[in-house]
Amino acid sequence: MPANNRMSAADRLVQTLSAAALEPGLGSVLLWDAPEWLLTGIADLFARILSQVHDQNVAWFPLMSGETEDRMWGCWQPRSDSNGVRLSWKSGLLAGPDQGKVPRLLVLPDLSTLEPLTARACVEAMSGVPPACPSASVGMVSPHLLDRWAIRLAWRIDGKDLRQCRLSQCLTQSETWEIPLPTRWNTILDQARKCSATLDSTIMDRLMEWTGTEAISGESVQGYRRTIALARLSIALARMQGCNTVQKENLEEALKLLGLERKNTPRPRQNSALPPPEANPSEKNTNKPEKKDPSGENPNFSEVNPGKGNEQDPVFSGEPHPPETLEGLEFCEEEKPYPEDHADSLRENSPLRPLSGTQWAEGQHHGRPIGSKPVQDPSEMAIIPTVLEAAKWQAVPHRSSHARVNNGLSILFSDLRAHRYLAKPDHQFVLLLDFTSVTGRDWEKALFPDLHWAYVRRARIGVVRVGAADAAHPWCAQRLEARNLLDPRILRGLQAEGGQATPLADGFRQVRLLLRKAMGHGRGAATLARLVIITDGRGNVPLEDSLLNRAPPGNVGAKGIEDAIIQARSLAMIRNLQVVLLDPQPRYLSHLPGQYAAILKAWVRTIGPRVEQESIS
Amino acid sequence: MSNPTMGGGSGNVLPYHRLVGQNAVKLALELSYVVPRIGGVLLSGRRGTGKSTAVRAFSHAVKDGELPVTLPINATEDRVVGGWDVTKLMAGKLEWKPGLLEDAHGGTLYVDEINLLDDHIVNIILDVASTNILVVQREGGQREKRNIEFTLVGTMNPEEGGLRPQLLDRFGLSVNVSEEMDSNNRRQILSNVLDQDRRQRLNETDPETQQERKNLKDRLDSARERFKEMKPSSELIGDCVALAEAFQVEGHRSDLVLARAAMALAAMEPSETSHHAHLQRVAPLVLQHRRPEAASGERLPWSDQENEKVKEILSHARK
Incomplete structure (x- = not known):
């Protein structure tokens, strides 16, 4: 990898985080595809830069996808002292007494897996949150949420170099991995803090050229945030260079950092963190301070000034370790800096709205506890919330009249509390798809009402693939499971040609295992399932061969079908299971689908032949 | 030291007079301030269109630099x-702690992302906003009835789901916020935001802000006083009913809000102009979220044809 590229990436990182720290409106950075181990290093670096800019210690906190309300906002906690156990309020990550006074850095390891509670909290309480998001999952994240992040960095990790470096540093130097902040950045940040920059009309004109273009606004204009972020970033870059007015180079650099640089815009050759070449002093901004640092050198980038002829010098060349530390870190040249504008929507409608308890099996204890509520039924009492509730009232006079056991806690009925659970869907949808039976049949159209059923109920999804030509083990069925229909793996799993083998018996066996797990395990078990079977019933792999993952030896005869029927019978005993059989109307053994339907007491719908587009036209 | 508030936090509020465009938003906020019983304002628009900015700026202007009381999304009852x-309870004293509704008395209660809030909380807020009365009865104690008056403002991005029609109807006024498409206005918006950033960084005050804030508050407070003296004419009542019927609005709330909003506008602009002109301006704010299409989740913008329809109905009424 060319040294210049490598340093550009490292430089871009420090430069961008510094800009985000300097301009309050830029205090949110989104990293695409950053692995968790790198994210922690970057969060630590960002915290140090924030500490430097705000002149006070800034710590960072991870905000995981399944955070509880208590941890986010605060809760009463028991505390023991000489007077016994007392309750004291513990502030959450998002709501402390110092909120708004001390910057706090929150880190979200994966934006695409945030639960509605956490996502809503982020929308409401954005304050310096660098999250990571897999770019492939961008369609799963609410654009309303993504739009809050002013700066996005696209990463491509050149695997082992950086990882090896991190491991080496952890083993030889300290247990924690730290991305060093080059010391000269202290000078740059100190200078930038004292500096203020404005946009003159020329730069404003250039900036406005970008407003409304597809590059910055997507297919349609999307509010003002992106333009404002671009302007603020330009200002921050100017401040880092000690300029009082934003220069053309600052805007171009900001465009580059945001991935907005036009293809036809000539790229400046200097390193991204570097000031413009000083070849012609008369062209320099007259507003730029002429200050020199006490050492007599220009504090800005003196080691790497391209005007001095070392255009290819790495940014961190003056430091003993940094170049190696970020070796392997490379930026993607994103064609689309705002991928959410173009991504297929893989999210649910209203993804920031949690399911309501009334909509989904009220009273069922599905999700994890997220709070407490007064009990309706004493059998659902939760001990800790009850004790905490009772503790609040102990000193109230009317309590003293109640008998207490060994001077313990007085608990009245009104104190009893039950957990409030995160509502989760309690439906399961399972599709058994025999790819060898649907050639030339329009099975997608026939399946649509059932997919609609699954979507509307936010059902969990299981797909059992039988006879797919792309199967790694053709003698076995493959099982896919996903949280809902919008998981991209499901769509991919439905796209295959039919192969030679039809391990239908194994398919039914896998359906049984899947349903047993979905409907019988844990408190989140589904209460209703729908199984859709698409097959002509002509299995040709006995179950034993599937279990041994081997090609059937010799002529199997009807063994594959007999095994499949036996396995199908076992499904008929599952309660609360709706079965739908989509009959592809095979030319041979056309009675078989009906036989399976009878065993499973299934509704039968037929699948018509596929009508090609050409024939329609 | 730099201001530590990040993410464009509460310390960085754009002055109200520096808002560019957004005339319908401004009108709705001002009407609701003059007559809080209008029942609140719902600002609905896509991300980044300046909804929250406008609300904060307005509250900052009319409440002497204070931000609105903001309802957190995780607010409990x-x-x-x-x-x-x-x-106090743990110290053996029964002492009531006022809630956010009481905190908002005399000012603005702001509910960001109102469509993400639990419906029963929204119901409580809307009840108090439209009746100005708060009665709490719980945990063995009843609080005396309290009169509470605040301007309720909710914002939402419809991409994240809508409000049920029953809740929509309870908002007195609604504005579909869209962004300025005019490049000069967009330029001015950017310039104003960056100016404000700079002032915040340098801890400067905008010399015009204080005077503009006073002018606005004087104007709106005078309108409030004038409104108290106003009586609705029978023509106004007839026109409000005619409009509500023509737009097939269910219930009577729209008639009432139309009348109050038109009177509030008349109080703000104490001229001799006919109440028809006032109704023409407030009709979109009152009727657009109550049209039958809204019940099916459609978010159709208020069209020129509908403005013409209002004009036609009012001209017939005049005859």
């Missing part, structure tokens, strides 16, 4: 209506 003070 206790926090909204009030409850026993837990700290």
Whole structure:
């Protein structure tokens, strides 16, 4: 990898985080595809830069996808002292007494897996949150949420170099991995803090050229945030260079950092963190301070000034370790800096709205506890919330009249509390798809009402693939499971040609295992399932061969079908299971689908032949 | 030291007079301030269109630099209506801690992302906003009836789901916020935001802000006083009913809000102009979220044809 590229990436990182720290409106950075181990290093670096800019210690906190309300906002906690156990309020990550006074850095390891509670909290309480998001999952994240992040960095990790470096540093130097902040950045940040920059009309004109273009606004204009972020970033870059007015180079650099640089815009050759070449002093901004640092050198980038002829010098060349530390870190040249504008929507409608308890099996204890509520039924009492509730009232006079056991806690009925659970869907949808039976049949159209059923109920999804030509083990069925229909793996799993083998018996066996797990395990078990079977019933792999993952030896005869029927019978005993059989109307053994339907007491719908587009036209 | 508030936090509020465009938003906020019983304002628009900015700026202007009381999205019923003070409770004292509704008395209660809030909390807020009365009865104690008056403003991005029609109807006024498409206005918006950033960084005050704030408050407070003296004419009442019928609006709330909003506008602009002109301006704010299409989740913008329809109905009424 060319040294210049490598340093550009490292430089871009420090430069961008510094800009985000300097301009309050830029205090949110989104990293695409950053692995968790790198994210922690970057969060630590960002915290140090924030500490430097705000002149006070800034710590960072991870905000995981399944955070509880208590941890986010605060809760009463028991505390023991000489007077016994007392309750004291513990502030959450998002709501402390110092909120708004001390910057706090929150880190979200994966934006695409945030639960509605956490996502809503982020929308409401954005304050310096660098999250990571897999770019492939961008369609799963609410654009309303993504739009809050002013700066996005696209990463491509050149695997082992950086990882090896991190491991080496952890083993030889300290247990924690730290991305060093080059010391000269202290000078740059100190200078930038004292500096203020404005946009003159020329730069404003250039900036406005970008407003409304597809590059910055997507297919349609999307509010003002992106333009404002671009302007603020330009200002921050100017401040880092000690300029009082934003220069053309600052805007171009900001465009580059945001991935907005036009293809036809000539790229400046200097390193991204570097000031413009000083070849012609008369062209320099007259507003730029002429200050020199006490050492007599220009504090800005003196080691790497391209005007001095070392255009290819790495940014961190003056430091003993940094170049190696970020070796392997490379930026993607994103064609689309705002991928959410173009991504297929893989999210649910209203993804920031949690399911309501009334909509989904009220009273069922599905999700994890997220709070407490007064009990309706004493059998659902939760001990800790009850004790905490009772503790609040102990000193109230009317309590003293109640008998207490060994001077313990007085608990009245009104104190009893039950957990409030995160509502989760309690439906399961399972599709058994025999790819060898649907050639030339329009099975997608026939399946649509059932997919609609699954979507509307936010059902969990299981797909059992039988006879797919792309199967790694053709003698076995493959099982896919996903949280809902919008998981991209499901769509991919439905796209295959039919192969030679039809391990239908194994398919039914896998359906049984899947349903047993979905409907019988844990408190989140589904209460209703729908199984859709698409097959002509002509299995040709006995179950034993599937279990041994081997090609059937010799002529199997009807063994594959007999095994499949036996396995199908076992499904008929599952309660609360709706079965739908989509009959592809095979030319041979056309009675078989009906036989399976009878065993499973299934509704039968037929699948018509596929009508090609050409024939329609 | 730099201001530590990040993410464009509460310390960085754009002055109200520096808002560019957004005339319907401004009108709705001002009407609701003059007559809080209009029942609140719902600002619905896509991300980044300046909804929250406008609300904060307005509250900052009319409440002497204070930000609106903001309802957190995780607000519990206790926090909204009030409850026993837990700290005092543990010391053996029963002391009531007022909720956010009481905190907002005399000012603005702002509910960002109102479509993400639990429906029962929204119901409570809307009840108080439209009746100005808060009664709390819980945990063995009844609080005396309290009169509470605030301007309710909710914002939402419809991409994240809508409000049920029953809740929509309870908002007096609604504005579909869209962004300025005019490049000069967009330029001015950017310039104003960056100016404000700079002032915040340098801890400067905008010399015009204080005077503009006073002018606005004087104008709106005078309108409030004038409104108290106003009586609705029978023609106004007839026109409000005619409009509501023509737009097939269910219930009577729209008639009432139309009349109050038209009177509030008349109080703000104490001229001799006919109430028809006032109705023409407030009709979109009152009727657009109550049209039958809204019940099916459609978010159709208020069209020129509908403006013409209002004009036609009012001209017939005149005859």
